[in-house]
């Protein structure tokens with residue numbers, strides 16, 4: 001926002017120096033975009049795109065931990081042995097918490113909160129696999145289909161963090177894992193989202209055990225809205241100390 005405000009100021013100075021009119025096409029483009037209204041719109045967009053998405057991943061994460069107590073216990077064991085009980089986890093710890101990371105990746109695979117990427121337009125005639133894609137075509141990536149393709153993921157409807165681990169228990173890169181979309185233009189908030197999800201998830205499981213109160217019925221089916229999220233369910237967060 002600071003950079004943007006500085007640009008608005010610079011723009012105003014340039015316009016004054018210009019005698020009030022921006023002469024070059026470049027300067028016109030800047031004047032059309034760099035003003036307070038677009039700054040507000042950009043900030044609002046970041047909140048809209050960045051809040052529900054990461055929060056929905058966390059809601060799925062809590063629901064899955066409630067339904068899979070053995071997996072939750074394994075995450076807590078890893079946190080206890082690597083981070084310990086005397087401090088809270090931090091972002092740098094992800095490198096030495098492969099099981100916890102694999103659980104988070106599996107949650108984002110099995111419950112892809114944005115099942116479809118944003119619509120893109122082909123800038124020129126091109127080919128994708130065997131398909132001719134003429135210039136101007138609208139292309140939407142089906143992230144859900146990739147994350148649930150049985151040719152890529154054995155029994156994709158099963159929750160298996162081990163898909164993201166190699167035989168030494170180290171995190172394994174899977175190029176077919178694309179929750180932030182495919183191609184050059186992907187989610188702008190990817191790194192921030194990864195940090196948020198990791199920190200909230202590890203803080204919560206470091207401090208609490210997630211349980212189902214009174215064995216209430218729950219569903220893992222989910223519901224489509226702005227994002228694909230879990231149906232509201234009551235959980236209990238029991239203090240671990």
Ligand code: HEM
Pocket residue numbers: 045046047049050051053054057113114116117118119179180181182185186187188189190192193
């Ligand atoms: C787990 C959390 C998130 C997921 C799964 C996610 C996923 C996505 C996906 C699939 C797209 C469409 C990309 C495309 O096909 O062009 C996208 C775009 C975008 N995301 Fe995220 N996102 C997340 C968090 C965030 C956060 C935290 C922010 C901002 C702080 C953010 C800001 C944006 C913006 C601005 C775009 C549009 C980018 C563009 O068109 O250039 N996202 N996101």
